[in-house]
Amino acid sequence: MNPAAVARTAGVVALLAVAAAVPLASNVTLTHVGVFVLMYVGATLAWNIFSGYTGYISLGAAVFFGCGMYTVAIITKHLNLAGGVVFALFPVGAVVAGLVAVPFGLIALRVRRHTFVVVTIAIFFIFQLMASNFSFTGGSAGILPPFLNWDPNTFDEPFYYTALLVAVAAGVLAWLIWGSRFGLQLRAIRDDEDRARGLGVRAMRVKLAAFVISAVIIGFLGGLYFYFQQEALPEFAFNPFFDLTIALMAFIGGFGTLWGPVLGALLLEPYLGYAQLQISNSYLAEVVLGAVFLAVILFLPRGILPTVGEMITKWRAARARRAATPADGHPPEVAAAAGSGATGGGGVR
């Protein structure tokens, strides 16, 4: 293995070790915020698997979050469950979200990109309204779970570790997909969907698959969120800010890249998490969120990872240029990415 790969792996392992150790610090606030951070890491990774890779921006992820939330809430309430057993219901929430994603995707993915975003918003509102109006979802009063008598000092820990597991799983999944045939097709769709179709890529199937995968992960997190907050309310289950926040995180870190979303979530959520606890004035938080988003879009449109990557590449190229002999005539090329094994026959420039 080359040194870069070793360094990368070591870095990831270290990061995971730190993450796993957080609850051991016995700082309740830290752990509490940590749960949110990890949830957003997972959610943003999941969102990116669909929206980032295919370029179809979805502002309806909250639909899946809410479905997961309500599924777990309804079952918990109905069967009067409490404690660790509820955790077993999270996958059920995930499955329900996935099932919802199928018709949702089949309808929404037939339209152009701009319309697609809007359709996701429309469907989001339908769900929000349904949650507020249906009686089995408790209407606007929502659903509260049966009493849970866990020790408040360690309450957060099982949630933390579950969220960590989900975040890691999402990361692994994103990584597997990135390098796979499936992932390549998704990314080709983003660049030129018609051309991809012309070459035989089954665009609808591929997009739908990514959409469902994304939904399943987010649905799981929705279920987790329900039990973490001990309530399911329409305005929090189906919350437009959720969508905006994960979109923002993905953009900050690097929309469509593999690890950008993680970076974005890690950067942004601690701030947002603390802000939510400290700043009682949530309206101010809104303004700040909007302003940050605007700033990112205007000044750092590709996100941190790609921009930094570009800067590094330019710096390397400039260094190489300075080192090369001027008599060569040809400016030396930017180093090709590792693994190409190019033998360069008959170069044409």
Next chain:
Amino acid sequence: MTALLRTDGVSKAFGGVQALDGCSIEVARGSIAGLIGPNGSGKTTLFNMITGYGRVDSGDVYLNDTKITNLAPDKVFALGIGRTFQLTRVFSRLTVMENMIVAAHHKERAGRPGGGRVRNPFARAGGPATRRRAMELLEFTGIARLAGDRAETLSYGQRKLLELSYVLIADPEIILLDEPAGGVNPTLIGTIADRIRELNRQGTTFLIVEHNMEFVMGLCDQVTVLDYGNAVVSGPPDVIRNDRRVLDAYLGTAEADDDSPAA
């Protein structure tokens, strides 16, 4: 010799504009055929009709005497007709190698005994055989050392070569090239012409749309001229070069010719 590719009275109108008007052409197997004509004569439209990027109003397209009219682009591609575009269409954010792999996946899938279903969706993109073949083709077209570079960093000429490469990876029987020499520097044009000849020697048939007369006349066995959506004349380059109708198509009617510069 039976025609490999044939169009029979294809017509297509866009709103008030009749782009193709009963256009019938033939491409003989194993030949390099040229398609020329003034702007607006319907060349790219004809390509689009053949390759499924649009539906014909009337008429038919035949591949080996099988009707392929109005088939979707991916089916046309699967039947062995490859095609490049005037404004190169490559996957910009993907690397050159990844571009090749996307084009090859279809073949990979078709080669599997199970048919359509992919067994392992997380299989690494592009097996070793595909990559080897891709590198061969990239070496053939001369851009192998760019394999790890993102397609968007390629120059226009290199992109044309990439498009040609990935069309080749599917082993098509016939390749439709839309202005392969357009906007490309002279040295590269020579390279492209050589590659086409080489591939033709190996059995691939070509149908080339071009405005560069030198390129077409020097390369093609047979040239068809389109004018106002109709095939006006067809024959070997020498014949076409001197045909009155061709001059008319490009320069207007005969009477105005006397003072105008030579074609």
Next chain:
Amino acid sequence: MGSRLFQALADGVLGGGVYGLMAVGLTLIFGVLDIINIAQGILVVLGSYLSFVLATHLHINVFLGLLITIPAMFILGIAIQWFFIRPLRGRERTSMSLLASYSVAIIIEGVLYQVFGSNFKQIPTSYFNSTVQVFGYYIPYIYLLGFALAVLFVVAIYLLLYRTQFGRSVRATMQDHTAARLVGIDVNRVAAVTFGIGVAVTAAGGMVYGSINAFNPNSGYDLISRLLAIIILGGMGSIAGALAASVIMITLESMVDVFWNPSWSVVVFYAVLVLVLVFRPQGLFGRREARAQ
């Protein structure tokens, strides 16, 4: 039964006219700039607040107040486009502009909450209270005047687009930015002014909306989601479509409201949208585009 039907139709058509005005602004912006202005909803609410302030603090007649709010919103629109939309470049301009306008929307919403709080307001106006009797049903003047205003504005926009030099530039830009530039049209200026017009109509829409309904900053969501549904239904970029869809959808909602159950009327609204998209993704008046990016 008859009068209930009439009530539903009247509410629907008249209300649809007003929504149509706001939707036309949104679809115009999309047609010319190729962007979706998510902030349109909250801008209507801003218009409502502006009219509210003028009516309650300065006691200006709401229609006269428009002489102030419309130019103000026009300038605001130009500013938003100039500073936050125009700088966006790259292939994903449309998606980015969507997020940018969403950000602007939540900033405006936050500011409105800060300034006005979350209590519901309604513009006090005699036009709401006095009614005219038609077929045994009392229609508040504001509905009729609002509808008339909407018609006036739509006609004005139509005249602008089809009878003026500027309008020709706008239509050319809608067709093809590059070609428009080639014939000497300052596309940036056209874009800015169009955005300004699109926002300026929200001042009028806001005044009528705020006179009829109680509103607070949160009302922006409901508005924008309806407006989006309307323009998709009508076909994005089609002005006729926006109008037709507004009247149809609001009338439909009104009927459901009266004959079935008010809390379901909004859901029906979106359900219809989804249904239409299943069978006709380009909307009622949209063209079936070749799938572009």
